[in-house]
Amino acid sequence: MSKIPSKPEILDWIAENPTLTAKRDIAKAFGIKGAARIDLKRVLKELEAEGHLEKRKRSYQDPDRLPPVSVLQVTGPDKDGDLFAKPMEWQGEGVEPVVLVIPRASDPALGAGDRILARLTLVQAQDHHYEARLIRRIGANPQRVLGIFRKTTEGGRIVPIDKGSDKEWWVPGDATHGAKDGELVEAEQAGPKARMGSPRARIVERLGDPSAPKAVSLIAIHQHGIPDDFPDDVMAQADAAKPVGLKGREDLRDLPLITIDPSDARDHDDACYAHADEDPKNEGGHVVWVAIADVAAYVTPGSALDREARKRGNSTYFPDRVVPMLPDRLSGDLCSLHEGVPRACIAVRMVLDAAGNKIGHSFHRGLMRSPASLHYEEVQDAIDGAPNDRTGPLLDAVLKPIYAAYAALKAARAERQPLDLDLPERRIELDKDGTVKSVNFKDRLDAHRLIEEFMVLANVAAA
Structure with a gap:
């Protein structure tokens, strides 16, 4: 294609290819060469002036994107x-x-x-x-129950599986969701008490045979008393939370802090970036940035969120679900470093010498915007010579420098000779019905070790 693309065509390309947004990437996509690049630059400038694009160093991004x-x-x-x-x-x-x-x-x-x-x-x-x-x-936080459905002529009743619960729930005929007698069901309260004081419920999910694979984790949650719903005041505080702005924070949005997680990760807790130290007194040294979500911006001491998080202590993971420590509004949204959206963070900037020893650090409360949410395998593939459309544009400027910093840290680690526990981790794969398909050892890649080494270094700086 030799003609200059229209503005809608450029915006569509950027929306579909968020990691290929440098001017040269856009020119290559539309076959623009030579002097025609000047016209392309003019169109990009017009889009920027009109507010459709914003320039971040050498790339263009659509600022009008909603968080996932x-x-x-x-x-x-x-x-x-x-x-x-x-x-x-x-x-x-x-x-x-x-x-x-x-x-x-x-x-x-x-x-x-x-x-x-x-x-x-x-x-x-x-x-x-x-x-x-x-x-x-939001604003609706009905009580939920997990139990066995018993069909009656007027609908049915639910016998909770919780050992400490002796009350049954009544389900009207139009709220059974087609449940069959003896099925495990999940229901929510759907109105005031009725029928001799029994709470009225509406079935929201049929889980089938109580011994079926998908039911195991839910039953374990209830049998072990793991809190899987949040009190109303906790939900109200989470729902009222709004994204923090730049006030009182450093603008770190130009730093390409990428997240690297498992391919099935639901949220992104930490991000990293590294580059060669430009200080002539530290020749061959590196600067490593590690950022984590600033949860404290939303969970204040003594608040309902804080008390509930303290009671839970941690999120609880099962092969097919997770019981979070904080409501989804925070754990999966405002406190997750999603690609392309501004997020509050606490970052540490660490300076390494050429031998990988930390010689300085500083902490920063900032506002970041990750250019990419990557997974371990695609990052390792890129370093090994097989980049994809997401990692290719980041290879030279972002990925290679973090691996160079990791190489220095690895050398320093070998010099210290600390206890090295490189234990295999198992991965449970389920099919669509929740049946265990396989239990395999996860591959241990340098991408995994890199993130671990950066996190250890950040914790050393914090300590």
Whole structure:
């Protein structure tokens, strides 16, 4: 393609290729060479001036992107019955995006004005920009119960599996969700008490045979008393949280702090970046940045969130689900360093000499924006000579420098000869029904060791 692309074509390319946004990447994508690059530069400048793009060093990004987990307000169904919503935290300068809510059979009925926490997917459609899947309705925190469904002529009843619960729940005929007698079900309270004081419930998920694979983790959660729902005051505080701004923080958004996690990670807790030290007194040295989500910006001492987190102590992980320490609004959204969105962070800048010894550090309360959320295997593949579309643009400027810093740290570690426990980790793979398909040893890559070494170094600096 030799002609200059239109502005919509450029914006579509950037939206579809968030890691290929340098001017040379855009020129290559549209086959623009020679003097035509001057015209492309002019169009990019116009888009920047119009607020459609913002320049971050040598690349362009669309500032009008919503976080992958967002708070939405339902605007109501259209004439065809499709349910739409608008973002509650829109910070862009362009047209406010339209979100189509894709309901599941187990979702509660939503109406105009409802506020929801939803997981978003960017799409290219004529009448909407994102598709949303409900995580939960905000402001509605009904009590939930896990139990065995017993069918009756008027609907049914639920016998809780909790050993300490002796009350049964009544399910009206129109709220059974098609559950069969003897099935394990999850239900939520759906109104005031009725029928001799029994709480009324609505079944939201059928889990089938109580001995089935998918039921095991839920039963374990309830049998061991692991708290899997949050009190109303905790949910209210989490729902009221808003993204923090730049006030009182250093602007670290130009630092390419990338996150590297397992391929199935739901959230991103830490990010890193490294570069050669430019100080002539530290020839061959490195500067390593490690940033973590600033949870303290939202969980204040003595608050309901703080008390609940202290009671839980940690998140609890199962092969098919996780019971978080903090509500989704924080753990999966505001306190997760998602790609392309500003996030509050605490960062430490550490200076290494050529031998990998830490010779200085400083802490920074900042606002960062990660250019990429990568997983271990694709990072290692890139270093081993097989980059993909996501890692290729980052290879020379970001990935190689962090591996160079890791090489120095590894040399210093070999010199110290500390206790080295490189224990194999097992990975449980489930099929779509929740049955264990395999239990395999995870590959131990330099990408894993790099992150571990950076985190140890950050903890040494904190200590």
